[in-house]
Amino acid sequence: xxxLVYVTLKKTVxxxxxxxxxxxxxxxxxxxxxxxxxxKYFEIELxxxxxxxxxxxxxxxxxxxxxxNPVIEEYKVEIAG
Amino acid sequence: xxxLVYVTLKKTVxxxxxxxxxxxxxxxxxxxxxxxxxxKYFEIELxxxxxxxxxxxxxxxxxxxxxxNPVIEEYKVEIAG
Numbered sequence: 001x002x003x004l005v006y007v008t009l010k011k012t013v014x015x016x017x018x019x020x021x022x023x024x025x026x027x028x029x030x031x032x033x034x035x036x037x038x039x040k041y042f043e044i045e046l047x048x049x050x051x052x053x054x055x056x057x058x059x060x061x062x063x064x065x066x067x068x069n070p071v072i073e074e075y076k077v078e079i080a081g
Numbered sequence: 082x083x084x085l086v087y088v089t090l091k092k093t094v095x096x097x098x099x100x101x102x103x104x105x106x107x108x109x110x111x112x113x114x115x116x117x118x119x120x121k122y123f124e125i126e127l128x129x130x131x132x133x134x135x136x137x138x139x140x141x142x143x144x145x146x147x148x149x150n151p152v153i154e155e156y157k158v159e160i161a162g
Contacts, residue, residue: 008124021123024147030139034126034127038123039124040122041121042120043117046114047113047115058111062106062111062114066106
């Protein structure tokens with residue numbers, strides 16, 4: 001079973017790295033780019049025999065405790081069949 | 082309009098960072114984690130008036146030229162309404 005975890009900065013947190021990318025793209029002839037925010041993305045392979053419910057519960061805990069910083073980041077977990 | 086770009090290492094490229102996360106999780110009482118691969122994730126806001134076709138074409142170019150390294154990475158672009 002495979003799970004995807006997306007970690008992004010909270011909307012209220014400034015993202016200077018994303019802002020720099022947006023400015024660079026604007027300067028490279030892409031004026032249509034209004035803003036960019038960068039996040040992290042994890043593809044997690046789970047051992048066979050893990051149930052979907054176990055996976056969802058465990059990954060929620062892992063995303064909150066290890067993969068993201070709850071003070072400034074939020075996360076989304078997707079379990080892919 | 083909003084677009085999402087996912088950049089991941091190609092399957093054939095080793096991901097030591099992901100391997101370290103997987104090992105750490107195994108040691109923290111999550112033996113069900115078989116492997117982890119880390120990637121980047123960009124949320125891109127496009128200026129109003131950009132058509133879906135323009136956005137798809139431009140973002141494909143941006144993802145290939147700027148956001149990813151085509152030698153070791155692959156990307157996926159999603160245009161979200």
